Amino acid sequence: MSPTATLALLVSIVVTFLASSAAPTPLYATYGAEWGFGSLGTTLAFGVYAVAVLVSLLVLGRLSDELGRRPVILAGIAGQVVALVVLTTAPDYAALLTGRVLQGVATGAAVGALGAAMLDVDRTRGAIANGTAPGAGTAIGALLAGVVVQFAPAPTHAIYLLVIALLLLQGVGVQRMTETAPRLPGAAARARASLVPEVRLPRAVRPRMLVAAPVVLAVWALAGLYGSLAPSLVRELGGQGVLLGTLALTTLAGVAAAAALVLRERSARTLMLVGIASVAVGVAATLTAVGAGSLVGFFAGSFVAGIGFGAGFQGAVRTVVGAAQPHERAGVLSAVYVVAYLGMGVPAVVAGSLVGHVGDVTAVVRDYGIAVVLLSLTALAGLLRPEAVVPAGPAASAETPVVEAVRA
Incomplete structure (x- = not known):
């Protein structure tokens, strides 16, 4: 398999994994009506997935650096298929939560290996694919x-069976793929040691992570808002139909993927500046539209916020992985995703709990949005510090000097 074909396969798997995680979103209303749960149950189902990804990243995130990318990716695909079978046959809410946990474990195991293999x-x-594929998926x-x-x-x-078929085809492709990180002597012992939960960052990566982490937190907090509460908010604003409720998350994530691709030639610092500024402006516009009861304004604000999501995450990924050596890549990317899923x-x-307590989706979204704007401004302040370390060029390599002052 050629390098281009291998990269395309890996990108397609990331897209499928993230598509799989988003697939239950429009089904929550159906599940809730049948099994008797509301906004709190929806956000709990969303939250247990994120927690499972976090735990899996901490335990399994560095495994492919020792065992190779292919076996970890194949194991992740197998786990995702099992999770989708559980969701397909789920008879009750407990089974839904079980399927979401299994999805999270499989995603956490595979995402670091997939991202490292692309690098x-x-x-x-x-690096561009790592910043683009999650939004696209x-x-x-x-x-x-x-x-x-x-x-x-x-x-x-139907949706789960479709994704299962796609994953099985991709598994065949991984079997034909050349291993990009062959095992070295002593790999088994190091692999066992890597299972001890921790986030280990190489010394050269740490100052970059300090700059990038607030940006990652801000843009993924925005994704959490849309993934958990956007369908309910669209209904509150007068939107009818499951598809329209789903379009809020689709708009945010789709624009994010497009923005990351269009802006790929910009420097990592520029991307993060554009990202956090767009998130702040987009969320402020969205909150204004929600206050005015405007569905059109809500989607317009979501479009601007999506630019921020894509640009910010692309810049953060490039900032952090630019200093990682090949044998460190899966662990470093896993650390980025730990911050993201937190x-x-x-x-x-927390937002879902508040909705269940106060019963007002728009009030919770307003407070959540204000918190995202404040987090974005905090990230902006950190990025503008003179001592902030960011790679200078659009295609920063592992050899990029770490000590590089950012000039406004």
């Missing part, structure tokens, strides 16, 4: 699930 194949294009999964739920028969089965999962669960 192994091509450092420049791999989330957008495709949410949109496809919305279409299936609204127009296809057996909606709680930002996405914890606020979403």
